[in-house]
Amino acid sequence: MQHHDQLAVLNNNESLILKLVHLHRLIKHHHPFVERIALALYDDATDVVRTFVYSGEQSALNHYQAKLADCYSLQEMASSQQPRLENDLSVFKDSHHRHALQIYKAGFRASYTLPMLWNQRLLGFVFFNAKTEGVFTEACMQELDVIGHLLSLVLFNEMTNVCTLMATLRSALDLTHSRDPETGNHLERMSRYSRLIARTTADRFGIDDHFIEHVFLFSPLHDLGKMAIPDSVLLKPGKLTEQEYQVMKGHSEVGLTLIDKLLVNYGLDGVGYINMLRNIVLHHHEAWDGSGYPFGLSGEAIPVEARIVAVADVFDALTSERPYKAAWSNADAFAKLKQLASVTLDPDCVAALLSNEAEIVDIQRSFEERKFG
Template sequence: MLCNQIEQIHRNLNDTFPALCRIAVVLYDKETDMLKTFTNSTRDATPIQYYSSKLSSSESLSKLVETREMRIIDDITAISSDRRHTKLIKAAGYRSSLTFPVFSKDSLVGLLFMNAKEVNYFSAERVEQLKIFIHLISTLLIAETMPLKTLKGAVATAREFSRIKDEETGAHLSRMSHYARVIALEIGEKHDLNDEMIEYIFQFTPLHDVGKVGVPDKIILKDGKLTDDERSIVQTHVHIGKKIIDTMVDQFDLDGLDNVQMLRNIVLYHHECIDGSGYPEGLKGEEIPIEARITSTADVFDALTSKRPYKEAWSNRKALAFMAENKGRMFDADCVDALFASKPILKGIQERFKEDKLG
C-alpha cells in the first residue's frame, strides 16, 4: 500500500532530515474539484485525516497547479487565513511547508505535502536533496492510481456494451459513491478506516452491480414484478460480478492493486442484510465487510430518493425514516446514523448530480 511505502521513505529520511515530521498526499477529483486527504506519514503530531476542500477555493494552490511549480512556505505562522486546513497545520505545530503538484501527462493526480516544525526549513540545498524522494513519491502515487483507472475503464466499457441502462445511470452511480464516502468519513474513526481505505470505497462502490451485465435484459428491464425464478436469476449478479472482477484483475495484471479484496467484497456482499436475511451467503452483522455495509446503505438510500418507472422519488425524510426503522435488520446502524448526521451534505450531492434525460 502507498501508506506503507511513504512511511518507509519517511523512516529512511529520519536521520538526514529529523525535523521533517510530515509527508502527506492528497488526491484530486476533477469531477468535483475536490482535494481529498489520501495517505500520510506523521511524527509527533495528530495526523490530518478525513479532510477535503475545493482546489478552486485556494488561490495559492490553484496557482501552484497552473504553473506546475513547487511551493515553499518558510513561516506558516505568518499566513493569515481562516481556512480549516491552515488552522489544522498551525495547530499541529508545523512551521514550514513544501508542496508539489503531481501530474500524469496533463491530468492532475494530487498534491504532495512535506512539513517541518522549523521555520525556513526547506532551503534550496535541502530541497535539492529531497527532490529524488519527491519524484519517487510522485511516481508511486501515479502507479497507485493507474491500475484503478484501468479497472474502472474496463468495467465502464463492459457496462456500455451490455446495454444495462436501468437504474444504473451515471448520476445514480455518482450520487451513491459520494453517499458512500460521506458514510465512510462519518464512521471512519470507529471502524478503523483511514483516508486511503475511504478513497477506495468511494472509487469501488460504482462497480457494485457490474454483474448485471450477465443477467438477461428481458429480466433487468422488466416493468412488472419479477417472478421467483426471475428474482433468483437476478441474484446471480453478485457471483457474476465477482467473476468479472477476478477476470479483469487477472487479464489486466492488476494483482498489485491495493484493496482489491475490498472491491470483491463490495461486489459480492452488497445485498447482505444485518439480520442474515440477505444474499448470497446470509451473513449477519459484522460478518458482512464494512465496505459492503456502506455500499448497501448508500445504494438503497439513492434508490429510495430517485424516481423510477415504477415509483416516484421519496423525500429524504421519508427514506431516512424507512432506513431508521430497518437499521439492525436490513442496514448497519452506524451507516444509517451517518446519513442522519450528514443531511445537508446529502442534499448538496443530490443537487450536484441530478438526473438528466440521458441518465
C-alpha cells in the same frame, strides 16, 4: 564495497503506503524534522482535495478534505504549477486561509508543498510538514523535490493500474446500464455517498484514507454481475416471481466470477485492495439482521466496505427517479433509512450519511438526475 539500493522497494509490488513510509524513513535520516508526508488527491468533478495516504503520526489532517476554491494557497499552486514554501505557519493562526490554518492547528509550523501533475493535469499535492519553523532550506527542498516527483510517479503508476482495471470493468458495466434503468449519474452519486460514509465512520471502523479512496473507486462496480441477468428479469417492470428473484440474487456471485476472470486475463491481480472489490460485489446485498444474500451474513460479519456501499446504494435508489417511480425527497429517504437501520442496514453507516446532509445536497447538485423520456 557492495552498495545497497535504498530505493529498490519502489520496484516491488508493495502498496503505496509502504513505499511512502519507506521514503519518509530515508528522508528523516537527513532531515529529521520532516514529521509528516501526505499525498492528497484532487477530484475535478467536485473541486475537492482530500487526503489519500500519509506517513507520520495521527493528526487532525487525516480524513481531511476541502474545496480547492476555498484553499487560496493550493489554488495558487494549481494555477502556477509551482511548489510553495511556508517556513512560518504562525502567520496563519488568525487567518481565513483554510488550508494553512488547518495545518497550523494540527501542530505543524512549517510546510513545503508540491503540486502533482501529469501532462499538465492536476492529480493532487504532496505535503512535507515540520513542527519547527524555518527548517526548510534550499538544499533540503531540492532533495524533497526529487522525493515529491518520485511519489507522483509511484502514485500515477498505482492509479494507472486501478484505472485500467476500472476501465475494463466499467466497460462491462456500461453493457449492463444500457439495459438497466439506473443512470450513470447514479454511480457517480452513490460512489461519493460511499466515500462520505467511509470518511465519517473512519475512526469508528479503524479505516484510513487509502481505504476510503478505494471504497469510492470500487463502489460503482457493485452490480457488475447484473450484466449476466436476462432482460426478462432485469427489465421486468412488476414484481419478480420467486424463481425470477432467485435468478436476480445470483448477480452477486456472478459478479465475483467476472471480476476474477478479468483480473487474470488482463494481468491486474496485483492491484491493491482487490479483496475489497470482491467483498463489495459479493456482499452488498447482505443484511444487518442476516436476511440478505448470498450467505446470510449478519452484523459485523459483513465486510465493512459492503455495509457502506449498501447504505449509499439504497439512499440513491430512493432519491432517484426511475421510469417506474418518482424520486423520494431527502427527508422521506432519511426517514426510510432510519427504519432500515439495525434491520437490513448498518446503523453506524446510516447515522454517518444522515449527519452530512449539506454534502449530500452538494453531491446531488453536482450529479443531477437525467430526465427520462
